[in-house]
Amino acid sequence: MSIILIGMPSCGKSTLGVLLAKKLGYRFIDTDLLIQEREGKLLHEIIEEKGTDGFLAIENEVNSSVSDTKAVISTGGSAIYGEEAMESLKKLGKIVYLKISLDTMLSRLGDYVHRGVVIRDGHTLEDMYNERKELYERYADIVITVENTEISTTLSHVLDALS
Numbered sequence: 001m002s003i004i005l006i007g008m009p010s011c012g013k014s015t016l017g018v019l020l021a022k023k024l025g026y027r028f029i030d031t032d033l034l035i036q037e038r039e040g041k042l043l044h045e046i047i048e049e050k051g052t053d054g055f056l057a058i059e060n061e062v063n064s065s066v067s068d069t070k071a072v073i074s075t076g077g078s079a080i081y082g083e084e085a086m087e088s089l090k091k092l093g094k095i096v097y098l099k100i101s102l103d104t105m106l107s108r109l110g111d112y113v114h115r116g117v118v119i120r121d122g123h124t125l126e127d128m129y130n131e132r133k134e135l136y137e138r139y140a141d142i143v144i145t146v147e148n149t150e151i152s153t154t155l156s157h158v159l160d161a162l163s
Contacts, residue, residue, distance in 0.1 A: 002026070002071045002093035003162065006136055008129065009077040009117045010108035011098040012146055012154065017074035019155050027071040031079065035062050043076070052118055060085045068092070078118040080135040090139065096158055097140035100147055102129045 003020060005013040014030055021028035032043060035058060039046050047055045060082030066073060069092060080086060089095065100108075106125060109117070119128050137143065142161045146154050 002069055002073055002089075003158075004073045004075060004089045004093060004095045005098060006075050006080060006095055006139060007077065007098035007146075008100055008105045008132065008136075010105055010110075011077075011100045012151065013074040013098055015151060016098065016146075016154055016158065017072045019151065020158060021072040023155065023159065024072065027068055029066060029068060029071050029073045031059070031063050031066065031073065032076045034066070035059055035076070038062060047118060052120055055118060056081050064088045066092070076118075077132065080132060080139055081118075086139050090141075094141045094162060095139050096142045096144060096161070097136045098154070099136070099143055099145045102126060104147055105129060 003024075003026070005017050007013055017030065018028050020026070035046065036042060039058065041049070043055075046058065050058065056078060059076060059078060063075060063079055063082055063085030066089065073089065073092070075089070109125070117128075119125065123131075142158070144154060144157050144161060149157075
């Protein structure tokens with residue numbers, strides 16, 4: 001069984017994913033890195049070149065192709081827009097939503113354009129947050145609030161929830 005991490009940009013999916021994979025003896029997969037490898041470009045360059053919809057189509061394809069059954073898979077924040085990918089990932093294991101508040105996301109995010117955050121034209125970060133929050137909750141098997149929590153505590157909460 002794989003563990004798939006979903007959540008807002010800057011919620012700690014990649015950081016937690018590495019620690020969780022080490023603890024479980026699983027492979028760690030960062031789907032943002034898979035996208036960059038496939039396209040030979042950084043996320044923000046792909047978004048600039050292909051547009052939001054083009055990027056989401058690539059992300060959906062890449063995420064749908066992940067098939068590891070003993071991995072911790074850290075997805076990009078926009079992965080939940082890919083229905084086929086989310087259905088495919090759900091078959092691989094448990095989906096864990098790392099939940100943060102809007103204020104926490106805004107304080108951590110920094111330069112979201114160069115970070116490769118997908119935001120629809122005319123939308124604010126708050127619009128993005130509200131739209132995605134519902135999708136994360138819909139797909140999640142487990143919800144872990146990571147607000148003001150040490151990474152070691154979050155790791156313990158995730159491991160407890162999985163057992």
